[in-house]
Amino acid sequence: AQSVSQHNHHVILSEAASLELGCNYSYGGTVNLFWYVQYPGQHLQLLLKYFSGDPLVKGIKGFEAEFIKSKFSFNLRKPSVQWSDTAEYFCAVNALQGSQGNLIFGKGTKLSVKP
Amino acid sequence: EPEVTQTPSHQVTQMGQEVILRCVPISNHLYFYWYRQILGQKVEFLVSFYNNEISEKSEIFDDQFSVERPDGSNFTLKIRSTKLEDSAMYFCASGAGGTRDTQYFGPGTRLTVL
Numbered sequence: 001a002q003s004v005s006q007h008n009h010h011v012i013l014s015e016a017a018s019l020e021l022g023c024n025y026s027y028g029g030t031v032n033l034f035w036y037v038q039y040p041g042q043h044l045q046l047l048l049k050y051f052s053g054d055p056l057v058k059g060i061k062g063f064e065a066e067f068i069k070s071k072f073s074f075n076l077r078k079p080s081v082q083w084s085d086t087a088e089y090f091c092a093v094n095a096l097q098g099s100q101g102n103l104i105f106g107k108g109t110k111l112s113v114k115p
Numbered sequence: 116e117p118e119v120t121q122t123p124s125h126q127v128t129q130m131g132q133e134v135i136l137r138c139v140p141i142s143n144h145l146y147f148y149w150y151r152q153i154l155g156q157k158v159e160f161l162v163s164f165y166n167n168e169i170s171e172k173s174e175i176f177d178d179q180f181s182v183e184r185p186d187g188s189n190f191t192l193k194i195r196s197t198k199l200e201d202s203a204m205y206f207c208a209s210g211a212g213g214t215r216d217t218q219y220f221g222p223g224t225r226l227t228v229l
Contacts, residue, residue: 102148103148106157107157
């Protein structure tokens with residue numbers, strides 16, 4: 001069965017620090033990859049996605065993620081975080097074969113940015 | 116920008132009661148989904164719906180659950196006889212293109228079963 005692992009449960013950073021959140025998935029076939037963000041009191045919003053092409057994808061608010069197929073990873077990065085990045089971040093995948101697009105989510109990583 | 120909306124935002128019910136959670140997907144979307152998140156756990160897929168029928172469902176989506184698109188705008192999730200373990204946040208999502216497209220999520224309905 002497909003699964004998604006996010007290694008960090010809670011990350012605490014100071015403003016201007018660099019961020020990298022890990023995401024690994026288990027599925028041998030072709031996948032689409034997503035990072036969603038949930039700000040406090042708000043709903044899940046798409047941060048960025050990878051379908052095909054350049055494995056380095058750029059999203060909103062200065063976030064980027066790199067798909068490394070050999071490592072089954074899709075880590076999220078931001079060179080300099082802001083207090084407003086405080087949120088929970090979810091990695092998700094969907095399989096292109098045998099699926100109607102349902103997303104498999106990781107457990108989420110809570111990011112707290114200290115001003 | 117169009118959004119997925121859900122009502123109610125919070126539903127409290129007694130065990131054994133039926134609940135209906137409502138969603139209005141983005142108007143030109145064709146694929147509809149329900150997910151749930153039990154407190155402290157992962158967001159889990161429940162069911163996907165396309166062309167007026169269920170296209171995929173998870174093990175969680177047993178006979179107590181049903182979905183319906185009663186008109187051109189609403190998409191509902193019914194839990195026939197709620198259990199304590201159904202307490203969770205329920206998210207509706209919609210997308211235009213199935214596996215090839217992004218899913219847009221609603222704000223969720225927090226269901227509390229007492």
